Amino acid sequence: MPRQPSHDAGTSSRQLPVILAPHADELLSSWISRHASFYAIPPLGMLRHCLPEVSSLRSADRNLTATQVTRLAGIFSTEPATxxxxxxxxxxxxxxxxxxxxxxxSCACHSGDHEPRPLLRSQFLGWRITCPLCGDLLERAGGHDRPSPFDRYKG
Incomplete structure (x- = not known):
């Protein structure tokens, strides 16, 4: 007799029918949000479909357990390490x-025509000086007028 997939309360463990490829250095919440956009649901709705116990996309970026990573990897048909x-x-x-x-x-190499535009992990790391994708210096995003303590390392 075939084994039925296990289901936690309120969660689906089935793979999504369409999986969007992650971009290099893409943040998990961005990838989940792009899927939500594709499926025409709110990003938090997509997250809650997969992990109802996770309170926000931001917390998914920071604090997933090994079990949650495994569950998400199954739903998004990817390796847990990825x-x-x-x-x-x-x-x-x-x-x-x-x-x-x-x-x-941000970096000029990341200003493609992807919609919605993926957010990269490196965009949130103030201590990051160069782009992990192309190696060029990162530029401060709009709205951040304060000088960075890391500016002196930029050359």
């Missing part, structure tokens, strides 16, 4: 408070 690289799990917990709430910087 999904973990889309989060800030590699940032030491003591340094996570230094991760910006909104994108701080």
């Amino acid at each position: 999904l973990r690289r889309m989060t800030f799990s590699n940032v030491a917990p003591a340094s996570r408070r230094l991760i910006a709430a909104r994108p701080l910087q």
Whole structure:
């Protein structure tokens, strides 16, 4: 007899019918939001469909358990390691408070015509000086007038 997929209360463990490829350095919440846009539902609705216990997209970027990563990887038909690289799990917990709430910087190589435009992990890391994709210096995003303490390292 075939084994039925297990279901947690209120969660679907089935793979989504259409999976959008993640962009290099894309943030998990951005990838989930792009799927939500494709399926014409709110981003938080997409997250809650997969992980009803996670309160926000921001918390998904920062604090997923191994079980949650495995569940999301199954739903989005990807490897757990790929999904973990889309989060800030590699940032030491003591340094996570230094991760910006909104994108701080950008790079010209990321100004493609993707809609919605993916958000990159590097855009939230104020200590990041160069783009992980092309190696060019990152530029401060609009609305951030304060000088960065890392400006002196830019050359």
